[in-house]
Amino acid sequence: MRVPVVQQHRRRRRALRRRVLWTGGEVLVTAGVVLLLLVVQQLWWTNREARRGAERQVQALERQWGASTSASPATPGARDGGSPAADSTASGGSSPRRTTTTGNTLTPRPSQAYAILVIPRLHLRVPIAEGVSKRNVLDKGYVGHYPGTQQPGQEGNFALAGHRNTHGEPFRYLPRLRLKDTVQVETGTAVYTYTVDKILPRTSAADSGVIRPIPRSLVKPSYGYRTPGHYITLTTCTPEFTSRYRMAVWGTLTSTRPRA
Incomplete structure (x- = not known):
């Protein structure tokens, strides 16, 4: 073999x-x-860290406002933008940073957290910071105020942006908002309540009309307003995990009350 x-x-x-x-x-x-x-890291860790940082910032703002109120409980003419000290805010911690004011207009510093956005339906309570920088604002889990748009309570459009996915994703469930839902903006001196009355499910990422003083889509002109008013705009990416399109939720100011 x-x-x-x-x-x-x-x-x-x-x-x-x-x-x-x-x-x-x-x-x-x-x-x-x-x-x-x-x-x-993207889906869990960034959310965890951003949410914790945002919660600390909310607490810092509340402590600062409480201390300011107790220090000067009877300040005459105290209203939003009326006193630089009244609306000085913390940025990235509990140390206060002053804002500047011109007349009755609040002017926060870039990337400065100066207000709190509250959306009851979404169980959301998150800081609002000046600007829409990813690194200095949005990636911290904050909601960013579009520079050049109005401030809370002012006539015109108070326009905000927030992440829908990762880095705290404060606007992940923005599509759950419905007409007549309320959106509140807290500052050191007042609480502004807006009522949702228009929703634009999807538009181009370059549709600048949604944040104009009289917000109206340039891509879909049937969505938006035609007359001046006191508006709020919430914008985020859509669909999830992409940045190809934007959605916008609009509301109109329905009440203003002094902060307790």
Whole structure:
């Protein structure tokens, strides 16, 4: 009986093939683990850190406003924008930073947290900061105020932006808002209540009409307002996990009361 002879070079080829397959498998597993860690970091860790930071900022604002109220409970003419000290805010911590005012107009510093957005239906309570910088505002879990738009309670459009996914995702459930829902904006001196009365489910990311003083879509002109008023605009990306389109929720100011 003849015993087949396996050539040495065939053995080497088989060993090399096994080594290549094993190495390739290790590379794929490693790449999968890295991708999984990146997904966890984006979907869980950034949310965790941003939410904790936003909660601390809300608490810092409330402490500051409480201290300001107790220090000067009977300040005459105290109203939004009436006193730089009344609406000085904390930025990134509990240390107060002053705003500047011109007449009756509040002018926060860039990236400064100076108000709180409250949406009861979404169980949301989040800081509002000046500007829409990703690094300094939105990625901190804050809601950002579009520069150049009006401030809370003023005639015109108080326009805000927030992440829908990752970094705290304060506006993830914005599509759950319905007509007649309320949206509140708290400052150091007043609480402004807006009532949702128009919703634009989707428009172009470049549709600047939604944040104009009289908000009206340039892409879908049937959505928006035609007369001056006191408006709020909430914008975020849509659909989820993309930034291809924007959605907008609009409300009209229905009440103003001094902060207790």
